[in-house]
Amino acid sequence: MNRINFERFFETEKQKIFGTDFFADAEDYEAWDEIDFESQEDIPGEQTFEVKAEDLKYYAAGVLDDNPFMTDEEYARNSPYGGLIPHPVFLTQITFWCIGVKGRGNWIRTPGARNPGQEVEIYEPFRVGEIIHIKMRPHDRWIKRKKYYLNYKIDFYNQDNVKKACWIVELVLPKSKEDIRKFIKGIRGVEV
Amino acid sequence: MEKLTFDSLQVGDALPSISHTVKQETFWKYAVGSFDYNPVHCDPDWVSTAQPFGIPQTVAHGMMTWSFMVTVATNWAYPSTATITKITSKFLRPVPAGTTMTCSGIVSEKHVIRPGKHFVVVELKAENQDGDLLGVSQAEIVFPE
Numbered sequence: 001m002n003r004i005n006f007e008r009f010f011e012t013e014k015q016k017i018f019g020t021d022f023f024a025d026a027e028d029y030e031a032w033d034e035i036d037f038e039s040q041e042d043i044p045g046e047q048t049f050e051v052k053a054e055d056l057k058y059y060a061a062g063v064l065d066d067n068p069f070m071t072d073e074e075y076a077r078n079s080p081y082g083g084l085i086p087h088p089v090f091l092t093q094i095t096f097w098c099i100g101v102k103g104r105g106n107w108i109r110t111p112g113a114r115n116p117g118q119e120v121e122i123y124e125p126f127r128v129g130e131i132i133h134i135k136m137r138p139h140d141r142w143i144k145r146k147k148y149y150l151n152y153k154i155d156f157y158n159q160d161n162v163k164k165a166c167w168i169v170e171l172v173l174p175k176s177k178e179d180i181r182k183f184i185k186g187i188r189g190v191e192v
Numbered sequence: 193m194e195k196l197t198f199d200s201l202q203v204g205d206a207l208p209s210i211s212h213t214v215k216q217e218t219f220w221k222y223a224v225g226s227f228d229y230n231p232v233h234c235d236p237d238w239v240s241t242a243q244p245f246g247i248p249q250t251v252a253h254g255m256m257t258w259s260f261m262v263t264v265a266t267n268w269a270y271p272s273t274a275t276i277t278k279i280t281s282k283f284l285r286p287v288p289a290g291t292t293m294t295c296s297g298i299v300s301e302k303h304v305i306r307p308g309k310h311f312v313v314v315e316l317k318a319e320n321q322d323g324d325l326l327g328v329s330q331a332e333i334v335f336p337e
Contacts, residue, residue: 006223009220015224021229058225059225061225062225062226062256064212064218065259065266067267067270069270070266079273081273087263087266088262088265088331089258089262089279092226092227096227108228109229111231112242113232114232116282116283117254118258118280120279121278122276122278183244186238186242
């Protein structure tokens with residue numbers, strides 16, 4: 001169903017293998033009314049994320065940011081930071097990569113979801129060469145003004161289990177799988 | 193550029209603003225950079241009927257709007273080797289292609305904790321070409337002493 005050719009934008013290794021069709025596996029996305037809040041055990045992501053310079057540089061380019069601390073390896077190496085540092089919202093890229101398609105938390109891919117606002121704590125900037133993994137758990141779910149809110153708490157760790165960041169990731173979602181199906185068909189008027 | 197320190201900053205200090213006019217091309221490139229290929233940002237045909245935001249147009253990723261706002265803070269703080277430790281956001285209006293976003297910021301709080309832990313809070317906002325508020329953000333930033 002994906003009608004857009006994104007290949008002309010691809011520059012990094014990850015971009016070439018990450019699926020761009022968010023409709024394709026939507027039947028497997030967790031719906032708002034399906035989230036299991038009984039277990040509070042940490043849920044791992046589907047895969048780890050190796051931080052490469054190209055990842056940091058492309059994220060900066062994607063937000064039209066030419067800050068040399070994020071984009072110029074030599075400049076950053078010779079600065080007090082000692083190397084590239086990411087744009088603070090770079091963890092978006094890590095999150096979509098790590099959650100993947102089939103795993104828990106895949107509701108962040110839901111067509112028609114709306115972003116009401118976010119909260120991120122950064123303990124250390126992600127650095128080139130780190131292998132990041134995530135642990136997440138359902139955090140809250142509520143209804144407000146007929147809208148269905150959901151958030152997960154996602155913790156980001158490097159290969160030495162040093163906690164790098166925490167994101168309370170929150171969206172307004174279609175309530176049920178049936179609503180998601182209507183959205184995918186492009187039906188207007190689904191309550192989100 | 194003058195190095196900023198915690199002591200040199202005052203509540204009310206204004207940060208240099210930035211402006212971007214966003215297009216569908218901007219949304220596609222951000223999708224590739226974030227791996228967020230949600231059709232509400234990327235698929236004009238689908239949005240024309242589904243209209244999750246009640247308008248028949250794609251809209252910018254909230255995370256892109258947020259990134260623009262946070263860039264105001266990083267442009268200002270990173271040259272002084274500052275560290276951003278917390279960021280929050282609220283998105284108030286959808287941002288369709290063609291919007292010119294202006295993002296600005298102001299120092300709103302100074303938190304005096306202990307050396308190495310002092311931080312300032314910066315209030316950030318994004319407005320469109322008509323002055324409508326699109327989103328707001330806060331950043332907590334630790335500056336060198």
